[in-house]
Amino acid sequence: MDVAIIGVGLHPFGRFGDRTGIDMGAIAIRSALADAGVTWRDIQFAFAGSYEIDNPDAVVALLGLTGIPFTNVYNGCATAASVLALAADTIRLGEYDLGLAVGMDKHLPGAFSSDPRLYACPSWYGELGHFLTPKFFGMKINKYMHDHGISARTLARVAAKNYRNGALNPNAFRRKPLSEEEILGSRMLNHPLTQYMFCSPDEGAAAVVVCRADRAHRYTDKPIYLRASVVRTRRLGAFEVHSPWLPIEETAGPTVDASRAAFERAGIGPGDVDVVQLQDTDAGAEVIHLAENGFCADGEQEALVAEGELEIGGRLPVNTDGGLIANGEPIGASGLRQIHEVVLQLRGRAGDRQVPGEPKVGYTQLYGAPGVAGVSILSV
Amino acid sequence: MARVPVAEGIFTWPSDEPRLIGSRCGACGIVTFPSQGSCPRCAATEMAEHLLARRGRLWAWTTQEFPPPSPPYAGPTGAAFVPYGVGYVELADGVRVETRLTETEGLENGIEMELVLVPFRTDADGNEVVTFAFRPVGAGGSHA
Numbered sequence A: 001m002d003v004a005i006i007g008v009g010l011h012p013f014g015r016f017g018d019r020t021g022i023d024m025g026a027i028a029i030r031s032a033l034a035d036a037g038v039t040w041r042d043i044q045f046a047f048a049g050s051y052e053i054d055n056p057d058a059v060v061a062l063l064g065l066t067g068i069p070f071t072n073v074y075n076g077c078a079t080a081a082s083v084l085a086l087a088a089d090t091i092r093l094g095e096y097d098l099g100l101a102v103g104m105d106k107h108l109p110g111a112f113s114s115d116p117r118l119y120a121c122p123s124w125y126g127e128l129g130h131f132l133t134p135k136f137f138g139m140k141i142n143k144y145m146h147d148h149g150i151s152a153r154t155l156a157r158v159a160a161k162n163y164r165n166g167a168l169n170p171n172a173f174r175r176k177p178l179s180e181e182e183i184l185g186s187r188m189l190n191h192p193l194t195q196y197m198f199c200s201p202d203e204g205a206a207a208v209v210v211c212r213a214d215r216a217h218r219y220t221d222k223p224i225y226l227r228a229s230v231v232r233t234r235r236l237g238a239f240e241v242h243s244p245w246l247p248i249e250e251t252a253g254p255t256v257d258a259s260r261a262a263f264e265r266a267g268i269g270p271g272d273v274d275v276v277q278l279q280d281t282d283a284g285a286e287v288i289h290l291a292e293n294g295f296c297a298d299g300e301q302e303a304l305v306a307e308g309e310l311e312i313g314g315r316l317p318v319n320t321d322g323g324l325i326a327n328g329e330p331i332g333a334s335g336l337r338q339i340h341e342v343v344l345q346l347r348g349r350a351g352d353r354q355v356p357g358e359p360k361v362g363y364t365q366l367y368g369a370p371g372v373a374g375v376s377i378l379s380v
Numbered sequence B: 001m002a003r004v005p006v007a008e009g010i011f012t013w014p015s016d017e018p019r020l021i022g023s024r025c026g027a028c029g030i031v032t033f034p035s036q037g038s039c040p041r042c043a044a045t046e047m048a049e050h051l052l053a054r055r056g057r058l059w060a061w062t063t064q065e066f067p068p069p070s071p072p073y074a075g076p077t078g079a080a081f082v083p084y085g086v087g088y089v090e091l092a093d094g095v096r097v098e099t100r101l102t103e104t105e106g107l108e109n110g111i112e113m114e115l116v117l118v119p120f121r122t123d124a125d126g127n128e129v130v131t132f133a134f135r136p137v138g139a140g141g142s143h144a
Helices: A021-036 A056-063 A079-093 A123-127 A133-148 A152-167 A180-185 A213-218 A254-266 A283-292 A301-306 A323-327 A331-347
Strands: A003-014 A045-049 A070-073 A098-106 A188-190 A203-212 A224-233 A245-247 A275-277 A361-368 A372-379 B003-005 B021-025 B047-051 B055-064 B084-091 B095-101 B112-122 B128-136
Touching: A003 A021, A003 A079, A003 A213, A003 A331, A021 A056, A021 A098, A021 A203, A045 A056, A045 A079, A045 A331, A056 A070, A056 A098, A070 A079, A079 A098, A079 A203, A079 A224, A079 A331, A079 A361, A079 A372, A098 A331, A133 A188, A133 A283, A133 B055, A133 B084, A152 A180, A152 A283, A152 A301, A152 A323, A188 B055, A203 A213, A203 A331, A224 A254, A224 A331, A254 A283, A254 A361, A254 A372, A275 A331, A283 A301, A283 A361, A323 A331, A331 A361, A331 A372, B055 B095, B055 B128
Parallel strands: A045 A070, A045 A098, A275 A361, B003 B128, B095 B128
Antiparallel strands: A003 A203, A003 A224, A098 A203, A224 A372, A245 B095, A361 A372, B021 B047, B055 B084, B055 B112, B084 B095, B112 B128
């Protein structure tokens, strides 16, 4: 059973005062239903992702209490990818025709914080200040730059690209272009990463209507097919966030594992992909993820970025809607925001940021704490 | 004012030559830090205490230039916050340990590092809370 996406909807990402995460979720769902040309009563099952909201399925109070199976999901930074994978797998089981994946969140400003014991880390690890994701990303890119010859200028160029793309996106959080000099000159947070190289937690929601592929043409003349949706967690030896220690033996991380499995399932390769959304928690993460997802060899990013290949008009457009750097990271919604953007691109309806040449294959990747990744591959 | 360790059982205390306390799997030999009761590689439950080497080489590093969110961070904040280094030091035991670094300047992958105990914060009873850290060999100074 193949799976098609027939509708996408988004509540803008940013800061929205007293508006609740549930309200944003309902707005995103209504937008996706309208895009698909269906009503809430047509939806046969749903999955919802959130970090801050214990029971995002409470959105039914705003949409209608139809009694459908509705399952809540939290799976770290891969929450939204997990929601989509579960919704797609439910279609693949063959019992349902039409379902919904939605993500919503409303975070406080500042780096994410939690009790380290909830992540199987000792209390002292948090007490000392180690239970913090930005410094992990600082260490990972600092080592990567040392090992593979990537410059700080490249990090600034990646961030500047994403702010520039965000300025073209009416739903983005950060819509002001920033120069490379402003990015390099902003406050150093975790060497070599400055403030403007990082994304921020924020608020937002996104929703996707999934359908049995053989019935998708009832709803749309341009279904987008979900060719693979894969989630993987870290194996021993991967360099991961929240690790008080690592073994000497090194293993590829969960992004590499998820990417390889997704390409295999989709039956295509990185060279077939026309538009890419990568987890850019920071500019360095986008650089590393280019290689981890198979789009280049380690170190080739320096030239790819300098030559503008990752721009909307380049050979491999990455984070065309501004990515996390311009949109922020409402964890439950972030990956469905990526899907929303890829669907618009493959439909040829991405407006000012449309990738030229009628892109046919899109790719999305999420990665984060506690060492979890999700990859989806879509095609016309 | 007494000096107390940030946690029991993560380094030898009191000790003139402190060692980190890890564990070693009796079945497959993997070394962990801190010690744990079962093996993360082979799942055997034959872990035994293992004192780690005091020296190693810097494998990855960054700087922490803003105070981490409290809680869980319990160290100095506001004007009292002083940026510090963070990194992984690869020890001869076959383990890389995440640690504070005493320096934020002069850090390079591969340089030799040694274990020291450094003041971390003052607790509610006025005790000086001490933690482990690594410093570049030859950086000098007495932090403990």
